[in-house]
Amino acid sequence: MTLLKYLQSYTDKNILPMHMPGHKRKALAPYLHILGAKYDLTEITGMDDLHRPEGILKECQQKAQKLWHSQHSFFLVNGSTVGILAGIRSCTKTGDTVLVARNCHKSVYNAIELCGLNPVYILPQMLKKIPSYSCVQPSQVEEALKVHSDIKAVIITSPTYEGIISDVANIAKVAHSFGVPVLVDEAHGAHLDLSPYFTGGAVKAGADIVVQSLHKTLPSLTQTAVLHLNSKLVSPQSVQRQLSVFQTSSPSYLLMSSIDSCIEFVQNQRLFLNWNSNLESFKEQIQRLRYLEILNYTENSESIFGFDKSKLVISATQTNITGGRLFALLRDKYKIELEMCGGDYAIAMTSMADSQENLNILADALLSIDKTLLSVNRSPLCTTITALPKRNMSIAQALESPKKVIDKQFSKDSVCAEYIWLYPPGIPIITPGEVINSETLSIITAAAENKMNLQKTFSNSKEDIAIVEK
Numbered sequence: 001m002t003l004l005k006y007l008q009s010y011t012d013k014n015i016l017p018m019h020m021p022g023h024k025r026k027a028l029a030p031y032l033h034i035l036g037a038k039y040d041l042t043e044i045t046g047m048d049d050l051h052r053p054e055g056i057l058k059e060c061q062q063k064a065q066k067l068w069h070s071q072h073s074f075f076l077v078n079g080s081t082v083g084i085l086a087g088i089r090s091c092t093k094t095g096d097t098v099l100v101a102r103n104c105h106k107s108v109y110n111a112i113e114l115c116g117l118n119p120v121y122i123l124p125q126m127l128k129k130i131p132s133y134s135c136v137q138p139s140q141v142e143e144a145l146k147v148h149s150d151i152k153a154v155i156i157t158s159p160t161y162e163g164i165i166s167d168v169a170n171i172a173k174v175a176h177s178f179g180v181p182v183l184v185d186e187a188h189g190a191h192l193d194l195s196p197y198f199t200g201g202a203v204k205a206g207a208d209i210v211v212q213s214l215h216k217t218l219p220s221l222t223q224t225a226v227l228h229l230n231s232k233l234v235s236p237q238s239v240q241r242q243l244s245v246f247q248t249s250s251p252s253y254l255l256m257s258s259i260d261s262c263i264e265f266v267q268n269q270r271l272f273l274n275w276n277s278n279l280e281s282f283k284e285q286i287q288r289l290r291y292l293e294i295l296n297y298t299e300n301s302e303s304i305f306g307f308d309k310s311k312l313v314i315s316a317t318q319t320n321i322t323g324g325r326l327f328a329l330l331r332d333k334y335k336i337e338l339e340m341c342g343g344d345y346a347i348a349m350t351s352m353a354d355s356q357e358n359l360n361i362l363a364d365a366l367l368s369i370d371k372t373l374l375s376v377n378r379s380p381l382c383t384t385i386t387a388l389p390k391r392n393m394s395i396a397q398a399l400e401s402p403k404k405v406i407d408k409q410f411s412k413d414s415v416c417a418e419y420i421w422l423y424p425p426g427i428p429i430i431t432p433g434e435v436i437n438s439e440t441l442s443i444i445t446a447a448a449e450n451k452m453n454l455q456k457t458f459s460n461s462k463e464d465i466a467i468v469e470k
């Protein structure tokens with residue numbers, strides 16, 4: 001039985017709700033009706049408890065296990081963010097050293113800060129076609145594990161926002177030979193391995209902990225996600241305990257029903273077949289692009305292990321417009337809102353919920369824009385770091401130190417006291433404790449000049465930066 005049907009049969013019983021939530025499942029206010037409060041139940045008799053699942057929620061999680069072939073799967077109601085925090089905490093102790101791909105999402109850095117970890121960073125190479133990261137190589141992981149014998153976990157993102165998939169099977173093989181677990185942030189890859197049309201999923205590849213946002217690529221409500229555990233090195237008890245630390249004690253049954261129903265829904269292979277054929281036909285249409293280019297990495301091109309073709313990464317590097325301009329044109333002139341833009345590219349996300357017509361509209365708009373463009377040979381607008389900044393102190397130390405906000409033009413060689421990132425993708429350009437260098441400053445300046453969504457922990461003005469006081 002799905003959780004949704006279970007909730008329906010409960011509400012049909014007309015039991016007087018002398019318990020939370022305060023809306024009592026009544027449309028006291030019209031918004032509650034619109035938002036579906038009727039099934040917004042909580043851990044009352046018979047409804048099980050996500051933090052100690054023994055009934056319906058245990059059954060639901062077992063369905064996730066079966067679908068992704070994991071040993072244990074845990075529902076998350078606060079996105080991949082909570083899975084990353086709990087996952088990292090469950091395989092480390094305070095003060096441990098962890099190997100982290102520097103292109104990880106900000107939630108990984110928050111885990112480092114909260115868990116008092118000592119990160120050793122590896123930086124993936126840059127892609128050739130756009131200024132963004134390629135995959136993490138197993139050899140990078142092996143080298144780092146040889147040099148730093150105290151590493152207790154390996155943390156990487158695969159696929160990236162741009163759809164780049166790392167060779168998780170060989171990364172896991174290397175890490176396991178050192179007795180170290182691998183956590184993969186697969187927030188953008190819940191659909192991988194659910195059908196033969198999409199491959200490269202991290203659960204199948206043997207990662208110990210895999211965190212997926214269902215809401216990003218599958219038809220499920222925002223915040224819904226799943227953590228999969230497949231490990232001899234991390235115990236399910238430890239993950240369950242950390243989830244009860246980081247996750248709300250009142251998980252939403254609406255969100256959990258969405259996860260459960262989504263799991264049943266996506267077992268219909270026809271949905272993937274349609275998605276794939278819509279993408280194929282889109283590819284045919286955009287053959288006519290002259291200067292814009294939709295990236296399409298086949299196996300081993302540029303040493304990339306895999307590529308998620310559902311991400312339409314539109315490169316404008318050979319044109320007279322930036323990614324931001326392309327993004328704005330599509331929004332303002334064609335009423336198409338993309339997922340994000342980087343300096344020289346923009347990303348359209350597709351899903352099984354896109355019709356062929358949707359993709360035709362996008363293809364037509366791109367072809368029209370392309371006709372107006374000029375071919376330009378220019379250097380790429382890079383908004384990601386290409387070398388690791390020096391680190392002077394830990395993230396936590398820098399955040400807790402006395403700090404001052406100064407004009408960024410005087411900040412070179414100072415220790416940064418804040419995170420600075422573009423959102424999306426949420427990869428820090430600099431983290432607290434790292435030393436500000438000319439690359440940091442040129443990225444911040446380029447991002448501000450191009451009106452990109454630059455976010456900082458403390459300083460407000462684009463001209464300012466928070467540094468640690470000497």
Ligand SMILES: Cc1ncc(COP(=O)(O)O)c(C=O)c1O
Nearest residue numbers: 078079080081105157185187213
């Ligand atoms: C790579 C990556 N990891 C983790 C997250 C966090 O996911 P969620 O929004 O589901 O918490 C994001 C969000 O954009 C992301 O891009």
